[in-house]
Amino acid sequence: MNPNLEKDLQNTMGIISADWDMQSNYYDKASNFIYKVRSLDECLKEIERTGVKKEYALHRWYNYMTSIQCEYIFCEYGAVHETDKYNHDVDIYIDGVPFDVKLTVYPVKLSSRPYDLNTRTGKDDMIRWYYANQSQQSRKQLLNRLYVVCDGPTSHENMVMKSNFDLMRRKISEYMSYVREHGFNELTIVDAGREYRLKSDIIRLAASSF
Numbered sequence: 001m002n003p004n005l006e007k008d009l010q011n012t013m014g015i016i017s018a019d020w021d022m023q024s025n026y027y028d029k030a031s032n033f034i035y036k037v038r039s040l041d042e043c044l045k046e047i048e049r050t051g052v053k054k055e056y057a058l059h060r061w062y063n064y065m066t067s068i069q070c071e072y073i074f075c076e077y078g079a080v081h082e083t084d085k086y087n088h089d090v091d092i093y094i095d096g097v098p099f100d101v102k103l104t105v106y107p108v109k110l111s112s113r114p115y116d117l118n119t120r121t122g123k124d125d126m127i128r129w130y131y132a133n134q135s136q137q138s139r140k141q142l143l144n145r146l147y148v149v150c151d152g153p154t155s156h157e158n159m160v161m162k163s164n165f166d167l168m169r170r171k172i173s174e175y176m177s178y179v180r181e182h183g184f185n186e187l188t189i190v191d192a193g194r195e196y197r198l199k200s201d202i203i204r205l206a207a208s209s210f
Contacts, residue, residue, distance in 0.1 A: 002038045004039070005038065005065065008039055009040075009065055009066055009069070010163045011040055012040055012058055013062070013163060015058060016159075017055070018154070018155040018158075019155065027053060027057075030052040031047075031050070031053075031056060031057040031061075033046040033050065033057075034057060034064055034065075035064065043058065062159075062162070063162070066103055066163050067101070067103045069165065070103040070172075071101050073165065073168055074092050074094070074101065074146075074176070076169070077172055077176040079099075080092065080094075089143055094176070097199060099143075099144045099199070100144065100146070101146050101148065102147045102148065103148045103150075104149055105150045105151075105152075105155075105158040105162075106149055106150070106151045106152075106158070107129075117149065117202055117204040118204070120185075124187050126147075127145075127201070127202060128187070128189060131145075131200075132191075142189060142196045143198070145198070145200045146203065147200070147202045147203070148168065148171075148202075149202050149203070149205065150205045151204050151205060151206040152207060161206075161207070167205055168205060171204070172203060175201070175203050184199040185200065186198065
């Protein structure tokens, strides 16, 4: 693991903008090296070698690596990382309970901000929205999930917040301490007429959290 990864990811935000091209299968395939490179310098060299769009590839690398780093921050506070890299359903275990971790942003589709992430009800309603609005294709999952939600005033600030690892550590540490004392949040998700009892929660990242 690159010891300077967190700094590299923060530096990446000095190169890219908050907006990027619509997802493209062609550009995804051309930039799949992002899953192997472990530093900004390596990523830039691969971009030059392949000729792929710089902004596109850096966005993919940034989003992928900040998500991976988020998973390992949970492990700094007692979680255990899944060892099978081909397991797409589980990222970490907390007290033996498997979780998928999603580092994401407050959805643009919810620009009216109907859910208050400072309340339990708001978090649970947002969780239900996430489950209902995930992909309905082969990647649809009804699993235990932890959402680390960047809740900033602009798209750019949300992108920057993905690599605000000091804030991330503080909020994840608080969450892990809470779980040890109170246990996991559980809720019922209804899908296609079936009920699923899942463990899920939202960890809110916001500039005002400092």
